[in-house]
Amino acid sequence: MTLRLVTWNIKTGGSGGRLDAVVALLTRERPDIVALQELRDFQRHDHQRMREVAGTLGMTAVLAPSAFGQPVAVLVRPPLTITHRSAVRWRLHHAAAAVTVPTPAGPLTVVSTHLNPFRPYRRLREAYWLAHRYRAPLTLITGDLNSLDPQTGHSERLSRLPDLYRRRHLARDGGPDTRAIAAFQTAGFTDLWRTAGEGDGLTVPTSKGGGHEFSNAGMRLDYLLARPALAARATRARVIRGDEAEWASDHYPLAVTLDL
Template sequence: MTLSLLTWNVKTGGSGGRLDGIVALLTRERPDIVALQELRDFQRHDRRRMREVADALGMAGFLAPSVFGQPVGVLVRPPLTIAGRSAVRWRLHHAAAAVTVPTAAGPLTVVSTHLNPFRPYRRLREARWLAHRYRGPLTVITGDLNSLDPHTAHTERLARLPELYRRRHLGADGRPDTRAIASFAEAGFVDLWRSAGTGDGLTVPTTRGGGHEFSNAGMRLDYLLARPELAARARTARVVRGDEAEWASDHYPLRVELDL
């Protein structure tokens, strides 16, 4: 079977009339599993908004609330089922939602998370903790990691950012900080964009969705990171652009196809 996985930071839960566009794009893309971040207000009124979005898409959902930031979640399309679920709240600025889905290749674990947007060292600590916690052979950690990859030259792009936002991506030595993504690689995770991606891979900002903190720099902040056994099954990875993707959020969705 081929399984499609899409991750998307939907910017404050699709507030300001954007939620309909988010649902429309996901309906058209029809991924088997969706990892979402910045689900503001999705936990209110007994998680009513999460249920409404899941029902509109014909999927089962799991939401992880956040103590300090915004919730994250995972949606799974039948006939796939959620056999296990867990939420991480206290160790992360935002949260992590992990689900286990039975597949013909074995149990697949999908972790939707959103790392600290402000401080590189705290992102590094979060990344190390997640990489240690989730180590099953068919595991993918995905979401808005707010991090720069260690294989790209970032100095020129960062120079376009206002100083307030540029500091979020600089280490104590003033150089671009790439330690969070490097720590995942050191733990054995594979960046699926680098192994199976097409195009430039930039996920922020969108053309009409805001994102002043990204200015006109163009950055890759959203990732699909998989254990080697799962990474070997990745066929294509792409950034979803056009139509609602241009205005429904300040991040573009990122999608991968897995041969399971």
């Protein structure tokens, strides 16, 4: 069984006419599972907008509203079935939506989340909590983690950011803050870009979708983090570029193929 997953921060719910472009790209890509972040207003009127998007895509959605930020969701395409679902708001600036689906390799758990964009220490706490909450063998934690990875040099890119936004990515010693991704790795998660990625992996900013907080730095803030048993089954990870991906959001969608 080959399963394709796409994760995407669609920027404030695809407002300003961008949601149609988001749906068009996902319709063309036709992933089996989609993790979405920044779903502003998707929870209103009994999740009406979420239900409309899921219906258009022919998928089943699990939406997690947020107490302080914006909702996130996981969408699953039949014939996959959801055997367990959860929506987590506490301990997180935004939220986390999690589903478990049966596969020939065993139950697969996918978590869509969006870590704190403003404070590195709170982002670290969120990462630590999620990494220890979701520990089943076939687990993928994905989304906009607003974090820098420990294996990359970031000083030159960060120097291009305005002071206000650079501070979001600095540790107390003034160096790049990579603790959130390091916490996932210490807990046993593998960064799939390191094992199956193509190209530079940069997910922000898009060429026409805004993203002034990223300036012209080019950053990798969206991740696919898998437990070892699942990481061994990742065959291809790529950033989706071109067409609607250039303007539908300030983040590019990120896709992975899993051999299950």
